[in-house]
Amino acid sequence: MSNSYLQEAWKGVGRENPVLRLVLGLCPILGVSAYLVNGLGMGIAVTVVLICSNLVISLVRGYISHKYRLAVFLIVVATFVTAVDMVMNVYQPDLREALGVFLPLMAVNCVVLTRAEVFASNQPVGRSIMDGLGMGIGFTVALLLLSGIREILGTGSITAVNAVLVEDIFGTNYEPIRMLEEPFGAFIALGLLLALVNAFSRKQNLA
């Protein structure tokens, strides 16, 4: 039993990764990936919202009429996004400032809404929570990958950690790829990352 719950969570990280495999929710992925800290903050926020909204939608799934389900999903998600927004405003005001408009935009995030529609609205509560957790972690992993690439290669340092680590890898003469900090750099970096993931999964399928 517990094994199948773990599988439910694990699929979101690997096989059905919302960003790298299903290509959903790219708006926050591209928008907040300039720095690792922002990426981590956004990832945690999305995970919390996913778990909570999956939980509530799974609980009320018997009472929603099919016709108005989208409106119900949107209101539930928007409520939790507002809550996360308020909590972050109090405890992490700098992070909230850095995420800007992308945090409220989570209310219409494709990942959250798709999970509500295809999973939480017809599955039991326990599974829905695990699904939310897995999808949230998968989203966070993808966001950390992209923001890691962009921050480390683009600025040659990590703001949250000492710059020593990066200097160890590249040496002190490393010339940062400034392009990765720009919006167009984000598009290109994500395209290359997706191609890399495709190449890896292809190899695994062939083997």
Next chain:
Amino acid sequence: MEQLVSIIFIYILIDNFVLQRFFGVCPLLHNSRKIESAMGMSMAMILVMTLATPISWLIHNHVMEPLGIGYLQIVVFVLIIISIGQFIERFLRKNNPNLMQGLGNYWPLVTPNCAVLAAALLVADKNFSFLESIIFGFAAALGFSLALLIVSGIRDRLEVCQVPAPFQGVAITLISIGILSFAFTGFAGMFAL
């Protein structure tokens, strides 16, 4: 007047919603396979954003601010956007069924959409007048449509190209969008508010 022209050009070319701000990348990727579907999506977006943005402005400035309920912003804006979507859908079904038939497929994608909500949230932050907020919504939607049409044109060409296997599909499209976005940075600084 000058201000209005500036707003139009800034949000179509310089501060393009998709290419510089990343709002609405999902519909851009999932609706750009054919020119016709890109056209339908653009029409729907222009219709919804031009209406939803000024209405959000009105409600934010004249209802929520005086009552001090600014913290309900997200929920209220989401509600406004779905109701406007429903309203336009019903209205068109009755008065212009032909147009609605064309738009119908894109409707569920438009109403809960990143770009529409982003326009509503941004207009609440800025000190725009009512007229400016209409123009802002319209220009942002035009910018989105421009990007969508260009990308669908690029994808049309990519169909006949021999793309390396791992890059096929979304990966090469994202890289093309990146190059397009790079080209658009050339407009930076042409207009200022």
